[in-house]
């Protein structure tokens with residue numbers, strides 16, 4: 162469902178071109194769960210941004226199902242993102258004027274889907290968000306906002322969920338619980354999961370692991 166072909170991307174730093182992705186290749190099946198690891202600055206966020214269509218490729222191809230993300234207009238990319246891609250990024254991007262409950266409903270409503278009480282209850286209870294539903298983002302800690310952002314992404318039932326260190330603001334106990342929920346619910350929803358993490362422990366929960374190194378993706382073999 163996700164296919165990257167010879168993906169390249171770089172940035173101009175003054176007069177100098179700095180290459181980040183240099184022919185990254187990947188194939189992910191629907192429902193597969195992959196951890197993406199790599200040193201700081203190796204290009205993990207850059208890669209997620211290209212898959213989400215938030216940035217344009219230097220060269221190469223990004224296919225989401227039969228949609229060529231690399232070749233469509235910004236407007237089409239926005240529509241694809243709204244309907245098919247769940248995002249949990251390092252900036253949680255919760256809307257400051259909405260309560261947690263409304264923030265979590267927001268992406269599902271934007272997609273035009275009705276509420277799904279059973280899924281709602283499952284997500285809210287697993288992420289322990291019940292006591293926070295009436296609060297605004299500024300009234301919540303980083304970890305609480307992160308849990309709300311995860312709930313919002315799951316509740317829209319995306320085809321693929323892209324998560325950039327989704328447990329970065331959580332303590333170990335919460336992080337374990339959140340990862341188990343992410344893995345469990347994405348499996349249940351047959352949603353593909355690509356999750357950036359620096360933690361080997363977190364990566365173990367996924368069905369596979371790849372490392373971004375030297376601008377290319379390498380499969381990390383299981384022990």
Ligand SMILES: Nc1ncnc2c1ncn2[C@@H]1O[C@H](COP(=O)(O)OP(=O)(O)OP(=O)(O)O)[C@@H](O)[C@H]1O
Nearest residue numbers: 172173174181199200201202203204205206207208
């Ligand atoms: N908009 C930009 N303009 C110029 N350089 C950029 C831009 N975005 C990213 N870079 C550079 O590209 C490289 C890869 O950055 P990226 O954020 O993708 O790395 P990362 O692997 O996600 O790092 P981290 O683990 O620290 O979050 C870095 O050297 C970064 O400085």
